Amino acid sequence: MAGFDYEFSYTDLQRPYVEACERVAKARARSLSCRWHTSHRTNEPVACYMVDGQTRRLDLLGRVLELDLPLVCQGVDGSLAPARAFALGMGIAELFLVGRDTTRGEGRQMLRPRKETSLYYPVYELAGDGAGMSMLEARLRISENVLADYALGRVDDSVALEELHTAIEKVMRALVPKSERFGWPELREQCHSLGLLPEPKMYALLTPDWGLSDVHAHAPDEVxxxxxxxxxxxxxxxQSAADGWLRTHWECVASIIETLAGRLGSAHDVQPISHDAHHGAD
Structure with missing residues (x-):
């Protein structure tokens, strides 16, 4: 579990937008098994937020806030034009991302409209700079987006199954010498024998329910x-895709892809990166 808190000031004109976004942010946090507590100072327009949850779920929360809050603000019965309301919602999402970044230091932020957020926390960094293969990196960037949207319930199970299988196979074939000779079972065996797959505990511990049962006590090859x-x-x-297996194990699958992709180049910890750097890699 990880947690952080931040505070920011806002104007009376911005108040209805802040209040609407608070309600949505709390609902999104609950859906991702995160906790979100809010308070406001009595004599001045200052909001104080405390958020905690599993690290990857906080990554997802940041993504969904960036997607949803601009649209929420456009639906507020306030005095801002739609474009300005959209930008204010992006600014509210920015407060969350900056508040989470401990390297920015503590201190009160100020709510301002933004065209886009300055930080991006990749939920699973599949297309890292170390891959060194532009076509594969571009394909994995799509996989990152599909994966995050699936985790938020915005992609069907059948689509996610196809995307995850494709991503894994492409990375495995990039790693295994003369991979064109191998079918899927042989390709898995080669990755196992080469020591490319993660240890079960390494990915099982990343799931929120790992301590509740032995549901994730399985070998990567089995997954x-x-x-x-x-x-x-x-x-x-x-219709068989909605049987619940992927919803339970998508984080196991994603962790295997991330581990395999990390073998393509130098492995590095996931850090918040600038949107400019992220877009530049596309």
Whole structure:
């Protein structure tokens, strides 16, 4: 679990937008098993927020706030024009991202409209600079977006199954010498024998429910084999994709992809990166 707090000042004109965004932010936090507490100073327009949750869920929360709060502000019955309201919502999302970045130091922020946020926390950094393969990096960037949207319930299980399977296979073939010779089972075996797959504990501990049962006590190769079975069945029976397996194990699958992608270059910790740097890698 990780937590942080931040405070910011706002104007009376901005108050209804701040209050609307607070309600939405709390709801989104609950849906991601995060906690969000708010308070306001009595004699001045200053909001104090305290947020905590599992690290990757906080990454997801930042993403959904950036997507949703500008639209929320456009729906507020206030005095701002739609474009200005949208920019203010982006500014409210920016406060969360900056508040979470401990390197920015503590101190009261000021709410300002923004065209885009200055920070980006990749939920799973699949397309790191170390990959060194522009086509693969571009493809994995799509996988990052699909994965985050799936975690937020905005992508169907059948779409996510196909995307995750494709991402894993492309990375594995980039890692394994003469991979064109191998089918899926042999490709998995090669990755296992080369020591490319993570240890089970390394990815199981990243899931929010890891301590509740042995549901994630499985080998990475087992996860990949099961992923392929569900993906193949969903191609012929799309409704089968909603059987709950991927919803339970998507973080295991994503961690395996992240580990494999990290083998393509120098592994590095996920850090907040500037939007300019992120867009420049596309």
């Amino acid at each position: 990949l084999a099961t992923l392929a079975r569900h993906r193949n069945r969903a191609k012929h029976e799309p």
